[in-house]
Structure formats: C-alpha cells, structure tokens
Amino acid sequence: MILLDGKKTSNDIKEEIAIAVDGMKERGEKVPHLAAILVGEDGASLTYVGSKVRACERVGFESTLVQMPDTTSEEELLNTINDLNTNDAIDGFIVQLPLPKHIDEQKVLMAVNPNKDVDGFHPENFGKMALDMDSFIPATPFGILQLLERYEVETKGKNTVVIGRSHIVGRPMSILMSQKGPAGNSTVTLTHSHTKNLSEITKQADIIVVALGIPEFLKGDMVKDGVVIVDVGISRVPDASKKRGYAIKGDVAFDEVSKKSSFITPVPGGVGPMTIAMLLKNTLIARERLANL
C-alpha cells in the first residue's frame, strides 16, 4: 500500500511554482498577483483566506486581501468584483465562500471575469472544462488529478467509481477522469443518494473517489483488493481521547480499506493540502495566459 501524500506533493508543486516566479523576477516580468475577497468575520473563512495569503507569500506571488463587513450589500460586493475584473494588476481572484445570506452566491460567482476565475467556479469555466477547452479546473479536482498523475496511478481503461455528485468535487471528477488527458480515459460511474446496491458497484471499481462528507462511510467489505482510494471527506468526529476533543476523519474507514488498497490518500494530509497548491497553480496559469495575450 502506497500513501498518496498530499503534503509532500503540494510542497513539491509550491516549490515548482516558486522556481517559476523566480524566473519571472529575473526576467523583469510581472509576478502573479492573487486577490481574495472576504465578506464578514466567519472564523473558518478567516483561517482559510489567511492560509491562501501566506501561501502566496511563500511562492513569491503578490497578494491582496479585500475585507468587507458583514453588512456589505450585494451591489457593493458586485462593484468590488468589477474593480478586480478590470484591474490589470490582479491576475486572478477568489470570493471566499460562504457569503452572508442576504447576498446571492450564484449572482456573485457569475460576476467574476472567467479569465480571472482561479477557483474555476464560473459556469463558463466549468463548461470549457467539460468540453475539453482550456479553463481553470477547480482546486480540489485539480489536486486529485495531480496526485494520481504524480504517483503514476494508471487510470486509462480502469473502472472508476465517484461517490457523490457535488458541483465542486464529484461532478467535475466524473467528467475529468472520463476525458482524454492526464489521469483520464477511465470508465467512470457517478453514484449518489439514489444509487441502488452501491457496494456491488464499488466492489467492481479499480479506483474510488469518495466525496460525501460522511465519516468512515466506505468500509473494507465494499472494495476489492488492489483498489486505489481517493478520500475527499474531512469531518470532525467527537473523540474524548484527543486533547482538542475531536478527531479528523475522512469518508473512508482507513484501517480496513487501506489493507486492501494499492494507493490511498490519508486524511488529513491527502487531498486537503493539495487545494491551496492548485489555487496557486491556477493563478500562475492566469498570469501566463495574460502575458501571452
């Protein structure tokens, strides 16, 4: 069993990005500049955005954090987005989710210039991705593809089962892995809450991607020997034996399933650490595309 080590792989990717940025600096070129809009004071959101800003610093990007109060109106937010859309200094930006309830999230995501949409959440980018055109792949799916590719996991002609049809993981993974291209050409089955006899389907899978958010959902008796497991879940489960009072669990019963796996992502330290690295990678891609216009 080989661990798909997201911590190590994400550090490798950040290192590669830092080298690319050094080259830009040496050649006197503009370096990538990522902006993040944060509306409100949600603690988790503050932490996420903070990590993104620090990651920018680490690889040599410029970064801008636009903090707006909880009381920001939808119109004010849309105006700020428009400023970033048209600001040539900014190569890419994100709007940290969730937004306060009085703001229409869909309207906000639609307002982001697709060429600067480094989260890959704009429908135009999603459509381009599905139609094999250049786009921004959302960070989590992009990170999973990178893990599979860098560990040389064979996907071509393999049976892949994706569990969960979310817009940010399950749906894009089912598309990407069945396309031509790296970590692609797989025969993908997308399963969800209406799927019957899930175990029979997962037992036939060479590769399983689980993105449900249900701790330890996938058990050992649901998989075959030699399976490749990508676990996207991250849940806090009460655990009195831990100082902080909880344990972090994935969607996979790791102890059982890892014994039968050829490759498996740990939780934490698997898919999670990849997302910020891929956000940086998308920002680098945005800069390179703008430079080549």
Place this chain on the structure above:
Amino acid sequence: MILLDGKKTSNDIKEEIAIAVDGMKERGEKVPHLAAILVGEDGASLTYVGSKVRACERVGFESTLVQMPDTTSEEELLNTINDLNTNDAIDGFIVQLPLPKHIDEQKVLMAVNPNKDVDGFHPENFGKMALDMDSFIPATPFGILQLLERYEVETKGKNTVVIGRSHIVGRPMSILMSQKGPAGNSTVTLTHSHTKNLSEITKQADIIVVALGIPEFLKGDMVKDGVVIVDVGISRVPDASKKRGYAIKGDVAFDEVSKKSSFITPVPGGVGPMTIAMLLKNTLIARERLANL
C-alpha cells in the same frame, strides 16, 4: 416492447408550441423569432437549415435565414453574429455547422450571446447545465430526456450506460441523467473507446444510450432482458435492395435488441425527429425569458 416514437412525440411538442404561440398572438405579444446563419453551399446543411425554417413557420415563429458565401471571412461572420446578438427582434439563433475550414468553429460558438444560444453549444450554457442552473440544453440530449419523460420511463435509481463521450450527446447525457430532475437520478456509467469489457458493463444496464455512429454496434447478447434502449446513431449503409442504394441504420442491431427491450427508439423515427422540436422549444424558452426580464 414499446417503441419510443420520436415522430409522434416531436409532433406533440410542436403542437404544444404552436398553441403557446397562438396565445402570445392573442395577447398581442411578440412571437419567438429564430435566426439561422448558413455559411456556404453544403447540400446537407442547406437541407437541415431548410427544415428548421419550415418548422418555425409551422409553429407560428418568425424566422430569418442569413446566407453567407463560402468565401466569408471569420471577421465577417463574427460581425454578423454580433448583429444578431444585439438585435432585439431575434430571440435565439444558430450557426449551422460545419463551417468552412478557414473559420475557427470554437471562436464562432464562443461569440454567440449565451442568452440567445438556442443550440446550447456555448460553454457558459454547458457549464450552467452541469451545475443545475437554467440554461439551454442541446437539442439531441433535450429530445432524449423528453422521450424518456413522456413515455414515463423510470430513471431514478436505475443503472444507465452511455456509450460514447461526444460533446453534443454522450457527455451531456451522462450529466443530465445523473442529475436531479426529470429523467434524472440515474446511476450513470460513461463508456468510450478505452473502456474494457464493454459487454459486461452493458449487460448490467437498465438503460443504454448509444451515440457512436457505428451501424448496429450494440448486439442482442450485450444487453439484458427488459433494457431500455436509446439509439442516437444514424448511418447510411449500402443496400442494393433499396431504390436509393442505402439503408438508414442506428447504432443498435434493432431486430436482436428490440426482442429483449422494454422500450426502444427506432431509427429512423426515434431520436432524430426530436432535435428540431427541441430547437423550437429552446427558442420559445428564450423568448419567454426575454419577456420576463
């Protein structure tokens, strides 16, 4: 075995559209107006566009055919598209494919205003469709959903196998049937040229959608009893016994497979006739959306 009769169903839909248009006329409202751009003199394209224009007349739509010579430059075509994008009289329009080789098809499709893109080929519409947002569903997939829905074919919790990952049929069908919504909630497996042991997969399918373009590809021994078959293929196969010298064949060996099927689309007369009806339906939707702005 029940035939999924596309000829009858498409006539029903056209009839419903005609009634809706009559209502618009009675209320003194603008009726839907579809425009089609045809570049060059390709015989098949002329036939297709002609059928679309006649279908518009039949349901009471206004229609405009913009014919441009083979020598039209990409810029001239883009200018014409821009005219239609901004012309308030036009509710929706299509650019008939294929285009002459000196014109970049992707660039042209990207230039169509997504709100008037009644073919549903713009990536923004494809992305909206994949993300469960209002969009235009491309005519062939939309027609298949309508056939399944109107014949009350149960899809929820069923195993669906889609054969072929084309942008205009296989890929969108795999998305639509696995979504919530009419003819959805199915567990979908998308197969393609790299799929191994296809027969083993199709034999487990409750519903099979074949869109390969290989005459009589799907044989009787590849399906289980009671299967639902949607055959998207239309090929001309040389046949000396026919006056015109060829027979029209689908991707399914109809005589063998129909014996085991609960529902099956004939070829011709199944999926084919649905496409123009759904193009009209999309144009009606475009008009209604514009009226509600």
